Amino acid sequence: MLHVREGIWFDDGRTGALLQLGNYQQLEEVALYEPPFFESPVVSDNELSTFLPQAGDCLTPRLMPSTSKQNPWPTLREWTPLSPEKAGLVALPRSWAINPGDLVRLVHQVASIRHPSLQGLMNELLGDAQRAWAYLRAPASLNHHHNEPGGLLHHSLEVVDHLMGLWPRNAPALERDLLITAGLLHDIGKTWVYRGTEGYTDLGQVLHHDTLTLEILGPYLATIDSTLANTLRHLLCRSERTSHYPRSALKAALQQADALSAEQYYQQQAFEGLPSYRYRGRDLQGQSWYRLVSQRKG
Template structure:
């Protein structure tokens, strides 16, 4: 997988000495920084006078191979054979990146080949096919936030809910736009991938409080409600004018209902509780039936406020302590202390 992003065809041209050509693909091109998703085929450590290096061979989703290396660190946990990892290369740090060659069979062969210098790597714990992960990391401008999303799913302590949430994101008709669209047009997180970032921020903040104050089942439901509270925006932020017909809160429940029916067959109480938590903002009660819904609301407001303030101060000198953010229906004033 290549994202942030370059297409595999472009890398083939590079490895064969051909001129670089921009491809008509959903991935924007940033030649100085390239990301991959691949499965670990071979891994070794080589000791040398200039330092120790780890060498890795990755199988990409289209059958191409990627060779990379990074400087070894003490007490470093390494990926295992068969793991799917997401890597980011050093800018201009490659000699030979991709080639349509057979897999390397020995450690000496792997270390002897020209390799790309790896800046960061992360094991992806998501139980999805390599092709699907390739798509997700290619289209999103928030690859690190995708890594955080898999961590949230993995930490859900209730097996039924963890499996349910994993299955939900296995549906690429839902997960691809969720990873790509902004959270608003000109307010908070109004950039590509903003919905993913806002949703993950809310879920992580709710997780910190809910796991300490609620029982495991209610805490897990609260985290999931925070993650999915704006899910309807994958429709409203995709279609011009569509948000004027149906609110994203209503569309969230509409889009999730097929999955909620599946959850209801396994755990009816959990499915109804999640429906209630996702719809509470449309009611007028002072307190929600589930306190976790209040955590979701506060996390939503906090994440929104931080993003909007950052947007307001974005182009201003550091010594400015107030700023104004104008949206389509309001003007919001912000302060900061430096």
């Protein structure tokens, strides 16, 4: 629930509260009437404010469509409290995302993960409101690719899209699930590195985001199978000393997808505002870029 306005006098003479509910798909205002208009025996002999859910609470509501011409709002009949971790991504408010379409894509990508531990990790991790807010709104960099608010999420989704194109369709489902999870989380340490688009946090000035990614995920990785957790650590660790440790095609694919997302961003930047017949352009760093020009008929 996003917002509560108490002490409302509705046009049909009833009183109560107006609540704003939201999930990843929609936002809606609903009415909760005071007794005797609200028939719940639990509420009828007590003050409505005693039972009002609070802003930030996660709940499963039961709504009744409005039958009043004066009051267009659906009526909140009852609700079931739900832990944010259990509700997961579907409970994230659409309004939190810079681009709501990216939040929808994120929910669908996580829902496509078949392994219960990996899907559970994603939902529990982003069931934390503070972490989810930062993940949905952070940039992927300050001066390089996807440096706008919401750029981190958009870049992460692009990485997953590229991974699904790079990886064989007949590969084991677990490999696909690991790639989706790693693709979505490979830069989550940046939520501790950047202060919006204004600069670096104190922590971001002394530690690289890869180190912070593993620190953020540590408590969650400790709750799943150790082999699975270590595979994710292997995929997400990009230390300078990784040459001392085993390679894997999974990790190579993640690195390629990450680089491809960044390169496409720079190329798009280089040709932004240029006519379609121009095949040379420069990005904001002065790098020259080349693109194919569609052949014209005739």
